[in-house]
Amino acid sequence: MGRAPCCDKNNVKRGPWSPEEDAKLKSYIEQNGTGGNWIALPQKIGLKRCGKSCRLRWLNYLRPNIKHGGFSEEEDRIICSLYISIGSRWSIIAAQLPGRTDNDIKNYWNTKLKKKLFGKQRQKQGSRKGKEINSISSISNSINNMNQNPCWPEPLIMQQPIQFSNNDHTSIRKLLIKLGGKFSENDQLTNVVSPNSQHPIDNSSMQLMYQNHINLISSSPIDNVFNNMSTAPLYNMDGEASNFTAEFEHMINNHQQKLDGLEFLYEDNVFIDKSASTSGGNLDWESMNPYVLPFPPIVDGGNFQQGVILQEGTLDDELRYPREQ
DNA sequence: AAATTTCACAACCGCCGCCGG
DNA sequence: TCCGGCGGCGGTTGTGAAATT
Structure with a gap:
């Protein structure tokens, strides 16, 4: 017997969030908090979203003081340092960088830092040899x-x-x-x-x-x-x-x-x-x-x-x- | 200018550990 | 002690934008 799904996937909206959904979620949490139950939250607000999706949206995007993009050299160094020390434990790394989310750092590492360090762009710059x-x-x-x-x-x-x-x-x-x-x-x-x-x-x-x-x-x-x-x-x-x-x-x-x-x-x-x-x-x-x-x-x-x-x-x-x- | 490829990032998926009943 | 629900996490995918051909 498998684990029960956290929500009925057939009756929840997926994909990008609309500004209206963002506004609903944001204003509710700012006024009432999460109530300690993300699964129940979308029903309370009247959102046809999975609770996990709401949580992710809040944590990665709507939460106050979130920084997006524009990683500094200092942040690069910290990320690299911690990655080398502890590996891909993004939440721990994110905790060291105020305003950054684990998802952001993970994306940044996967799309930029990793290439920066290991020169994957060589494919763009010429043939394999020499x-x-x-x-x-x-x-x-x-x-x-x-x-x-x-x-x-x-x-x-x-x-x-x-x-x-x-x-x-x-x-x-x-x-x-x-x-x-x-x-x-x-x-x-x-x-x-x-x-x-x-x-x-x-x-x-x-x-x-x-x-x-x-x-x-x-x-x-x-x-x-x-x-x-x-x-x-x-x-x-x-x-x-x-x-x-x-x-x-x-x-x-x-x-x-x-x-x-x-x-x-x-x-x-x-x-x-x-x-x-x-x-x-x-x-x-x-x-x-x-x-x-x-x-x-x-x-x-x-x-x-x-x-x-x-x-x-x-x-x-x-x-x-x-x-x- | 159109088609194709690459890139960036938001969102989803599924597993795992914790906690309360 | 066991079990189920939930939150948290890391890996992966999807999609729109930008760059290149």
């Missing part, structure tokens, strides 16, 4: 550099000074704490456990990891955020020096950490590997998606090993890696 475009080429360069210097861990190099505003810093820190870490009274990280990992992280490692994370986000124009991540030394979950790409690989190969929307990294062939496949994890990316290519296992005896990572557009990957059918 074209290096903005952030994609930056990531590619970084990866090529890593390929030439395959020995990890790298020495820790502190990033640029923090340019994040204090409010953002504090707010994001608090959020990260809420999501799994914690600070002691004197504001030092203590006994932090990654929210999705079984591994406790020692104080100094986590502090450095967090510090680097904040730094690389805050110090960079948005187009360079992921470029920096490819090169910025971070600390992995075992407290070893690593970098952002390695973090991703680590996450993926151990798949203890949910990808949370980062799948597009593979879909768009941002990272491609075919060369190093030894004992693997259980994830069978290739079978899951014909455009997804498997990562090498990179954890070996507790130490990171460099997987060779290639990026489409910088190498003749069709020649090197003919697609298997």
